[in-house]
Structures are given as C-alpha cells and as structure tokens.
Amino acid sequence: MTVTLDQIYAITGIFLLAFTVLTVLDKKQSGLTKAGTATFWGLYGITFIWGKEIPPALVGGLVVVMAAIAGAKWMGMGEYWSATADFRRQMADRIGWWLFGPALAVPVVTFLVAWLAPKMGALVGLGIGSVVALVMSFALTRIMPVQAFQEGRRLLDAVGWAIILSQFLAALGFLFAKAGVGQVVADMVSMVVPVDIRFATVVAYCVGMALFTMIMGNAFAAFAVITTGIGIPLVIKMHGADPAIAGVIAMLSGYCGTLMTPMAANFNVVPAALLEMHNKNGVIRAQVMTAVPMLIINILLMYFLAFPGK
Amino acid sequence: MIENEGGCFVIKLIGVAIVIIGLLFRFNPLLVVLTAGFATGLVAGLSPVQILEAIGQAFVTNRYMSLLILVLPVIGILERFGLREKAEDLIRSMKNLTAGRVMIVYQIFRQVTVGLGLHLGGHPSFIRPIIAPMSEAAAAREGANSPAWLERIRGMSASSENYGNFFGQLLFPAAGGLLLIKGVLENAGYKVDLLKMAEYAIPTAVAAAVVAGVRYLLMDRAIRAAGSNEAGEQK
Numbered sequence: 001m002t003v004t005l006d007q008i009y010a011i012t013g014i015f016l017l018a019f020t021v022l023t024v025l026d027k028k029q030s031g032l033t034k035a036g037t038a039t040f041w042g043l044y045g046i047t048f049i050w051g052k053e054i055p056p057a058l059v060g061g062l063v064v065v066m067a068a069i070a071g072a073k074w075m076g077m078g079e080y081w082s083a084t085a086d087f088r089r090q091m092a093d094r095i096g097w098w099l100f101g102p103a104l105a106v107p108v109v110t111f112l113v114a115w116l117a118p119k120m121g122a123l124v125g126l127g128i129g130s131v132v133a134l135v136m137s138f139a140l141t142r143i144m145p146v147q148a149f150q151e152g153r154r155l156l157d158a159v160g161w162a163i164i165l166s167q168f169l170a171a172l173g174f175l176f177a178k179a180g181v182g183q184v185v186a187d188m189v190s191m192v193v194p195v196d197i198r199f200a201t202v203v204a205y206c207v208g209m210a211l212f213t214m215i216m217g218n219a220f221a222a223f224a225v226i227t228t229g230i231g232i233p234l235v236i237k238m239h240g241a242d243p244a245i246a247g248v249i250a251m252l253s254g255y256c257g258t259l260m261t262p263m264a265a266n267f268n269v270v271p272a273a274l275l276e277m278h279n280k281n282g283v284i285r286a287q288v289m290t291a292v293p294m295l296i297i298n299i300l301l302m303y304f305l306a307f308p309g310k
Numbered sequence: 311m312i313e314n315e316g317g318c319f320v321i322k323l324i325g326v327a328i329v330i331i332g333l334l335f336r337f338n339p340l341l342v343v344l345t346a347g348f349a350t351g352l353v354a355g356l357s358p359v360q361i362l363e364a365i366g367q368a369f370v371t372n373r374y375m376s377l378l379i380l381v382l383p384v385i386g387i388l389e390r391f392g393l394r395e396k397a398e399d400l401i402r403s404m405k406n407l408t409a410g411r412v413m414i415v416y417q418i419f420r421q422v423t424v425g426l427g428l429h430l431g432g433h434p435s436f437i438r439p440i441i442a443p444m445s446e447a448a449a450a451r452e453g454a455n456s457p458a459w460l461e462r463i464r465g466m467s468a469s470s471e472n473y474g475n476f477f478g479q480l481l482f483p484a485a486g487g488l489l490l491i492k493g494v495l496e497n498a499g500y501k502v503d504l505l506k507m508a509e510y511a512i513p514t515a516v517a518a519a520v521v522a523g524v525r526y527l528l529m530d531r532a533i534r535a536a537g538s539n540e541a542g543e544q545k
Contacts, residue, residue: 005374008377008380009373011380012373012376012377012379012380015379015380015382015383016379047369047370047373048373051369051370051373052370054366055363055366056362056363056364056366056367056370057359057362057363057366058366059365059366059367059369059370060361060362060363060364060365060366060367060369061362061366062366063344063365063366063369064344064362064365066340067338067340067341067344068341070338070340070341071337071338071340071341082390083390083391087390088389088390088391088392088394088395089392089395090392091390091391091392092391092392092393092395092396092399093392095391095392096396097396099388099391099392099393099396100393100396102384102387102388103384103385103388103393103428104426104428106381106384106426106427106428107426107427107428107482110427110482110483110484111483114483114504114505115505118505121504122483122484122504122505123374123377123484123489123504125483125484126377126380126381126427126484127377127380130380130381130384131380133381133384134383134384134387137384137387137388138387140391141387141388141390141391143387143390143391147390148383148386148387149383150386151382151383151385151386151387151389151390152379152382152383152386153386154386155382155385155386156379156382161338161340162339163376163378163379164340164376165339165340165343166372166375166376166486166489166490166493167368167369167372167373167375167376168339168340168343168344168369169343169490170368170369170371170372170375170490170493170494170497171343171347171364171365171368171369171372172325172329172343172346172347172350173368173493173494173497174364174365174367174368174497175325175347175350175351175354175361175364175365175368176325176350177497177498178350178351178354178356178364179322179325179350179351179353179354180322180354181322181323181325181326181350182498184319184320184322184323185323185326187319215330215333215334216329216330216333216334217333218333218339219487220486220487220490221329221333221339221343223490223491223494224490224494225326225329227491227494227495228494228498232495232498232500236500243495243500243502244491244495244502244503244506244507244510245506245507245510247491247494247495247502247507248480248488248491248507248508248510248511249510249514250491251480251487251488251490251491252476252477252480252511252514255476255477258472258476259469259472259473259476263333263334267472267475268472270433271433271437271438271468271471272464272465272468274433274434274437274438275433275437275438275442275464275467275468276464277461277464277465278457278461279461282461282462282464282465283465283468283469283472285465286462286465286466286468286469287465287469287472287473289525290469290473290518290521290522290525293521294477294514294517294518294521297514297517297521298514301513301514301517305510305513
C-alpha cells in the first residue's frame with residue numbers, strides 16, 4: 001500500500017476545516033476575531049486540500065488575505081472545554097506511563113517509514129504516525145471525537161498565524177532566487193572575504209547565519225537570506241559542499257545567534273521576566289559563553305563534515 | 311565602473327532591508343515578509359500577478375512545512391489526560407541532585423524528547439515551576455542563596471531549556487527547521503534527504519550537551535566554593 005503526500009495534505013486540510021467549524025460554533029468568540037480566525041483556518045485548509053487545483057495567482061491572493069487577517073490581529077483564542085488541573089492530575093495517575101505511548105508512536109512510525117519505505121519518506125511517515133497515534137489515544141482515553149478536535153484547535157489557536165511563517169519564508173526565498181538576490185549578496189561578501197579559501201567561506205556562512213539571526217531574531221528568516229546569498233553560491237557551488245550537511249549545520253549556527261539576541265524575545269527576554277530576574281538580559285548573559293564555543297564548533301563541523309572526499 | 315554596477319545591483323537587496331527593518335520595528339512578520347517579497351518581485355521586473363503566482367506556487371509547494379498540524383489533536387488529547395503532569399513526575403523524581411545536575415538532566419531530557427518530535431518542555435511549563443525552584447533549593451542547601459546567586463541560577467536554568475530545544479529539534483526528520491532547509495535548497499535546485507540532515511545534526515547535539523554540561527558542573531563548583539566561604543565567614 002502506498003500513501004501519497006497529497007493524501008496526507010488532504011487529511012491536514014480536513015482537520016483545518018474541522019477547526020474552522022468549531023470556531024464558527026464557538027460561543028466565547030465573537031465579531032472580527034471570530035470571523036478572522038475562522039476565515040484564516042478555512043482558507044488554510046483549502047490550500048491543503050485543493051492547493052494544486054486552484055490557480056497559483058488565486059492561492060497567492062488567499063495568502064495575502066491570511067497575512068492581512070494576521071496583521072490586523074483579527075485572530076484569537078476561544079472556548080475549548082479544557083480539563084481542570086485536578087482532572088489532569090487524576091487521569092495522569094490513573095493512566096500513568098501509557099500516556100507516552102501514542103506520543104512516542106509518532107516518531108517511531110515516522111522513523112520506521114523513513115527507513116523502510118524511503119520512497120514515501122519521513123513526511124508521509126509523520127502523517128501515518130499521527131493517524132496511528134490518534135487511533136491509539138482514542139483507545140487509551142475513550143475521548144469524544146469532537147473534544148479531540150477541540151484539544152487540537154486549542155493548540156493550533158495558541159500557535160496562531162505563526163504556523164504559516166515557514167511557508168512565507170520559503171515563498172520569500174523563491175522570489176529572492178528569481179530576482180538573483182543571492183548573487184548580489186555573494187558579490188558583496190566576495191569583496192571582504194577571500195572566497196578562494198574554503199575555510200573562509202565556511203566562516204562567512206556560519207557567522208553570517210549567527211549575525212543575521214541576532215539582527216532579525218529569527219534563524220529561519222536568516223536562513224532564507226544567508227543560504228541564497230552565501231551558502232549556495234560560495235560554499236555549495238564554488239567549493240562543492242554537500243547541501244544537506246552544510247544546510248543543517250548553518251541552521252544550527254543560526255541557533256547560536258538566537259541564544260545571544262534580545263530580538264528572540266520569546267526565548268530570552270520573556271523567560272527572564274517569567275523568572276522574575278532583575279536583569280532582563282540575564283538569560284542571554286548566561287548563554288553567551290555557551291553560544292560562542294558552539295558557533296566555533298559548528299564552523300569546524302561544517303569544514304570537516306560537509307566536504308566528503310574533497 | 312564597478313561602483314556603477316554595484317549601485318544598480320544593490321537595489322535588489324531591498325527585500326533584505328525590508329525584512330531587517332520590519333522585524334526590528336516589530337511589525338507582523340507575515341506582513342513584513344509579504345512586503346519584502348512584493349518589493350523584490352517588482353525590482354526583478356515581475357508584474358503583481360506574476361508575484362502573486364510565485365507566492366502561491368511556493369506556498370503550495372512548501373505545505374509540508376506545516377504538517378505538525380496533524381499531530382496537534384493527539385498531543386491535545388494526551389495533555390487533557392495528564393501528559394505534562396506525567397512528564398513533570400519524571401523530572402521531579404530526580405531529587406537530591408545539585409543545581410547543575412538538575413539542569414544537565416533537564417537539557418538532555420529536552421534534547422531527546424524534542425528530537426523525537428515531542429514538544430514537552432518550555433519556560434512557562436517546566437523552568438518556572440520545576441527546574442528553577444529545584445536548582446535554587448539545591449544551591450540553597452550548599453549555602454548559595456544570595457540575590458546574585460538566585461539571578462545566576464535562574465539565568466542558567468532558563469538556558470537549559472533553550473539549549474535542549476535548539477540543539478535537539480533538528481534530530482527529528484520532520485522538524486520544522488529541517489523542512490525549511492529542504493524548501494530553500496530545493497528552490498535552488500538541490501534535492502536533499504531529511505533523514506541525512508537529521509543525522510548530521512547529531513554532532514552539534516552531542517557537543518551542546520558537553521559544552522553546556524561542563525558549564526553547569528563549573529557552576530556547581532562555584533556554588534560549593536561560595537557555600538563554604540560563607541560558612542567560613544560565619545565562624
């Protein structure tokens with residue numbers, strides 16, 4: 001039996017449409033927030049089910065509408081009939097360690113499919129794993145299906161519009177590639193970095209990732225820019241690095257930057273407030289002495305691992 | 311001549327400038343990225359409809375980046391029935407550890423679980439209610455309970471969440487970060503394998519456990535030294 005990625009997308013779309021219906025029926029939400037949240041998840045579900053059938057320009061239009069809803073802050077949380085802390089504690093004691101069963105089924109199935117059926121791959125594996133885990137959790141908890149989707153919607157509403165940020169950055173990267181942005185950045189970097197030296201380009205890629213992440217506060221955004229600008233033209237094309245290996249180590253170099261910037265407020269500034277620290281940069285201060293050695297280690301790892309046989 | 315060329319090419323970087331400025335000024339990232347995309351497309355000579363087509367096409371091609379939606383109902387159900395409470399039990403069962411060791415255990419727990427695609431940690435749900443108080447109590451047993459020590463221990467315990475999260479997440483072959491790498495590289499014509507990328511995230515994950523681990527143990531040593539100094543002064 002072969003499961004295709006399109007089928008997995010269709011299931012995802014159906015989930016999103018179920019969340020949309022629950023948002024429409026939600027009695028706590030009202031007005032623009034309710035309309036915005038429902039429209040956002042509804043349009044998103046449509047792109048999952050019929051993304052390939054709808055003309056791309058129209059999908060682009062839907063995407064603009066979604067960004068406008070997010071920008072206008074017309075999204076919010078609703079009523080999910082969540083469990084009380086007492087109920088959770090009681091159930092945790094009754095069900096015990098079995099609770100980890102369905103949670104672990106997701107990675108186990110994902111890895112198994114990726115290894116045993118490489119044609120389907122890790123993504124289809126994730127889809128199958130999620131369905132298997134869902135069935136397992138129904139059996140384990142005997143929850144009502146509607147409540148199961150309420151719990152899913154609770155988590156998705158908490159993530160909110162940020163769920164599509166990666167797809168947006170990919171689209172931006174696509175337009176950057178069309179415009180030849182990478183070549184311009186590469187030319188500028190070539191003026192200050194001796195690009196004939198492989199090690200120098202690796203340093204430029206990793207340090208560029210860390211610095212841009214510090215400025216933007218987001219390693220994903222930095223990755224789209226720095227990889228098209230430095231990684232692909234200088235490290236991969238010019239010196240023949242393996243794109244998969246160089247790419248993953250570059251992202252990890254970006255994470256070293258995340259550890260050192262107040263721009264990544266959720267990771268560094270909010271926790272300082274949460275822990276009632278006096279210095280709001282206290283978390284960053286604790287992290288710098290780990291982040292710098294880790295950046296150096298990543299540079300060396302890329303230099304020694306990403307050029308197999310060269 | 312060169313300057314002239316540079317001048318006409320630099321305009322192509324308008325998208326990069328918009329992203330940096332937009333994020334610095336805290337505008338909604340979706341709007342910032344969209345604006346940067348439109349500006350870049352216009353500079354590249356595309357019509358607005360062509361830009362919409364490019365955005366729509368890339369958005370649909372990269373839907374796999376958001377497949378974690380599929381896992382949300384499962385995690386939601388399990389949370390309703392006490393998944394987090396159970397994870398807390400697991401961490402709490404490591405009593406009588408020094409402050410640094412609490413952080414080491416938590417970081418490795420976080421790296422392993424997030425590497426399995428499980429998002430079980432977090433500053434609000436683990437650091438504030440469990441890891442920071444456990445570390446503070448352990449340090450207080452050694453006599454290190456001055457405001458300066460509290461500040462340092464809280465900063466260090468918050469860092470264990472970030473190290474565990476950042477240097478563990480790419481071990482999962484369907485992690486958002488890996489999917490973004492795949493998307494960007496495939497836009498440029500390179501096919502990459504998710505499993506291979508996850509494999510090459512392992513060395514950094516191990517290095518992070520070692521580097522942070524050494525720092526936590528050094529902190530333990532400083533706590534003991536501070537404690538015995540204090541005791542000495544009191545005599």
